[in-house]
Amino acid sequence: MSKINNKNTIGRRRFIKGSFSLAGLLFASPLMAFNLFDIIDPEGKSEQIQKAKQIAKGAGKFFSSSKELDYPVEFAIGENLALEGFRRYGLAVQDQKLQKYVNLVGNAIAMNASRSNIPYYFVVVDSKVQNAFSCPGGIIFISSELFKLMNDEAELAGVLSHEIEHVCQKHALQSIQRARALEGLGEIADVTLKSKDKKNIHQAISGLQTILFDKGLDKNMEFEADRLALDLAYRTGYDPEGLIRVLKKLQAKQSHSITLGSWFSTHPPLNIRLQETQSEMVKYSDSSSMARAQRRFLRHKKRLKV
Amino acid sequence: MRVKMCKNKIIVFSLLALILLSSASAGDYVWVSSMNAKLKKDRAAASKTLKTLPVHTRLIVKKYVKRWYFVETSEGDKAWIYRGKVTDIPPEKKEKKTDNNDNIFGNIFGDMMESDIASDTSHSDRSIRGLSAENRYERKTGMSNESKEYARFTDADKKYQNALDDLLKLKITDNELDTFLKQGKIGEYAE
Numbered sequence: 001m002s003k004i005n006n007k008n009t010i011g012r013r014r015f016i017k018g019s020f021s022l023a024g025l026l027f028a029s030p031l032m033a034f035n036l037f038d039i040i041d042p043e044g045k046s047e048q049i050q051k052a053k054q055i056a057k058g059a060g061k062f063f064s065s066s067k068e069l070d071y072p073v074e075f076a077i078g079e080n081l082a083l084e085g086f087r088r089y090g091l092a093v094q095d096q097k098l099q100k101y102v103n104l105v106g107n108a109i110a111m112n113a114s115r116s117n118i119p120y121y122f123v124v125v126d127s128k129v130q131n132a133f134s135c136p137g138g139i140i141f142i143s144s145e146l147f148k149l150m151n152d153e154a155e156l157a158g159v160l161s162h163e164i165e166h167v168c169q170k171h172a173l174q175s176i177q178r179a180r181a182l183e184g185l186g187e188i189a190d191v192t193l194k195s196k197d198k199k200n201i202h203q204a205i206s207g208l209q210t211i212l213f214d215k216g217l218d219k220n221m222e223f224e225a226d227r228l229a230l231d232l233a234y235r236t237g238y239d240p241e242g243l244i245r246v247l248k249k250l251q252a253k254q255s256h257s258i259t260l261g262s263w264f265s266t267h268p269p270l271n272i273r274l275q276e277t278q279s280e281m282v283k284y285s286d287s288s289s290m291a292r293a294q295r296r297f298l299r300h301k302k303r304l305k306v
Numbered sequence: 307m308r309v310k311m312c313k314n315k316i317i318v319f320s321l322l323a324l325i326l327l328s329s330a331s332a333g334d335y336v337w338v339s340s341m342n343a344k345l346k347k348d349r350a351a352a353s354k355t356l357k358t359l360p361v362h363t364r365l366i367v368k369k370y371v372k373r374w375y376f377v378e379t380s381e382g383d384k385a386w387i388y389r390g391k392v393t394d395i396p397p398e399k400k401e402k403k404t405d406n407n408d409n410i411f412g413n414i415f416g417d418m419m420e421s422d423i424a425s426d427t428s429h430s431d432r433s434i435r436g437l438s439a440e441n442r443y444e445r446k447t448g449m450s451n452e453s454k455e456y457a458r459f460t461d462a463d464k465k466y467q468n469a470l471d472d473l474l475k476l477k478i479t480d481n482e483l484d485t486f487l488k489q490g491k492i493g494e495y496a497e
Contacts, residue, residue: 071443072450079453079470086466092473099476104486107478112340112390116361119445123473139473153490202460235340235390237493293490 069173071118075137077173080205081212082139088213090126093144093304098124101300105153106140106160109236115168122160124304130250131266133212134163136172144304149249153293157236158243161229169228171221176207216266223268226277230284239290244277336375336392338363341442342480343391345383349374351494356385362397373496388494446474 086092092099099122106122120138127143134140140163142156150156166172211217230240251270267273281287338359347354349371357379359365365377368384375392378384449457449471457467488495 075446076450076452076456079450079474080456080460082470082473083453083457083460083462083466086469087463091465091469100478103476103478104483108483108487108492111342111483114339116341117442119443121446121473121476123469139470202456205456237390237487237496291490291492291496293492296490 069170071137074170074173075118077205077208078135078137078139081135081208082141084205084209084213085133085135085139085141086125089129089131089141089143093124093126095124095303098300098303101296102142102147102156102160105156106164109157109161109232109238110138110164112235113164113168113232118167120164120167130253132159132163133266134166134172135212136167136170136208138167140164140167146246148301148304149253150246150297150301151294152242153297154233154239154242154291155246156242156297157233157238158229158240159246161232161236162225162243165225165228165232166217166221169221169224171217171225172208172212175211175217175221176204179207179211213266219268219272222273223276226273227280230277230280234284234287234290237291239287239292240284241281241287242292244274244281247274247277334367335396336365336367336377336387336394337397338365338387338391339393340391342483343387345377345379345385345387346494347385349376349386351388351488353386356383359387364396365392374494390493445477448474 102122102124106120110116110120115138118138120140122140122142124142124144124147128145129143130146130149132140132142132146140160142159142163146159147156150159216222226243229243233242234240247270251274254270284290338361341361343359343361343363344355345357345359347356359379363379365375365379365387368376368378370376370389373389374386375389376384376386377392449467453470454467456462487493
């Protein structure tokens with residue numbers, strides 16, 4: 001039994017080594033490697049070679065994938081994730097004025113974002129978990145608990161800017177495309193919701209749910225979203241330090257907050273995020289003179305039941 | 307011999323001067339990076355709007371005073387624009403689409419070898435790039451049919467569908483945004 005296991009392990013190791021060597025070849029010399037898979041396995045009989053070919057194909061698509069996914073498909077994926085967002089985090093707070101206010105802050109910022117050509121939708125959901133997240137295509141959630149933690153509009157602008165940047169940089173889509181490429185699965189850009197291949201799109205949505213709500217995005221994507229959020233809030237006219245103040249408050253609350261499905265569990269450690277964002281602040285020497293709009297914010301915060 | 311050395315020095319200095327001059331002039335441009343970027347007659351949001359510029363419009367910077375650029379357009383119009391509406395990073399040349407999915411290596415290396423990257427997906431520092439106003443997508447008026455179909459397929463509760471439908475029906479106009487920024491003294495309305 002152990003011999004068989006050993007054989008399997010060795011076989012797996014060889015396969016992994018082989019795949020890495022092939023990948024190395026692909027990157028080193030594309031022309032030479034172009035038909036390498038066909039030379040090694042011309043009849044396509046070897047399952048392993050075919051799998052390696054599929055992985056390489058998936059990886060290839062990943063590099064150009066996020067731009068190939070057209071906006072309507074991206075948005076439809078986002079809509080379906082939003083349904084799951086409502087299910088997990090609760091329904092929208094029933095206050096039209098509050099919802100309108102958050103949408104005005106969010107859209108004022110989004111107007112200056114790198115994807116200002118798409119519409120953005122913001123919603124405050126009734127949730128005890130401190131969290132905010134964005135669905136591909138521009139639907140952005142913020143929990144009432146996180147909203148209550150804030151003290152001025154610049155802080156709200158900082159959090160919303162962070163989420164807007166995830167949409168602009170297509171971070172969630174990149175994550176799922178990368179995961180699918182590594183698994184040797186198909187490209188989600190190839191299908192539309194109207195097509196018969198619904199299994200593919202459902203797999204993508206289910207994978208995205210895990211990334212957005214459970215695991216969180218890659219930490220470098222989070223750092224990038226933080227860095228770009230400072231700049232976006234600043235260019236809109238808000239004090240970029242707002243985001244840093246929220247991170248500090250979250251850090252102070254960390255020990256006695258619900259962590260499952262929160263910004264604590266789906267984002268990198270707060271001390272590192274703070275370190276990274278604070279080092280960026282040298283770029284914004286006049287930040288203290290930028291808008292905070294505290295009175296307006298507090299007026300709307302009062303609308304939330306404490 | 308001396309004359310030759312002198313000539314060489316002149317050539318080297320001329321080249322250096324050329325490089326310096328060209329880099330200086332490159333820094334004198336800014337590009338519109340925001341929707342609804344207005345050219346103002348004076349350095350104030352309340353001042354008369356002369357023109358609303360599309361994203362990516364290149365402007366020549368004449369001077370910079372307290373968060374406002376005094377710029378000149380390619381048509382020769384001279385006016386003020388708020389700094390948050392522009393960037394000093396030039397936009398990418400044009401949008402490029404790769405449709406050849408069969409060529410796996412083309413996909414891997416194609417993008418690395420060409421500089422024409424889709425403008426809204428590039429990942430450069432600050433990433434202040436946008437598409438032109440012509441490509442603007444309209445706000446939705448409710449949940450899409452595809453998503454309704456998906457919701458039926460996955461048996462999503464009606465209350466979540468209604469929540470999403472309500473969210474997508476929410477209207478925000480450019481005028482409302484303008485008034486909101488004005489009331490909060492945000493950005494160009496700060497002074």
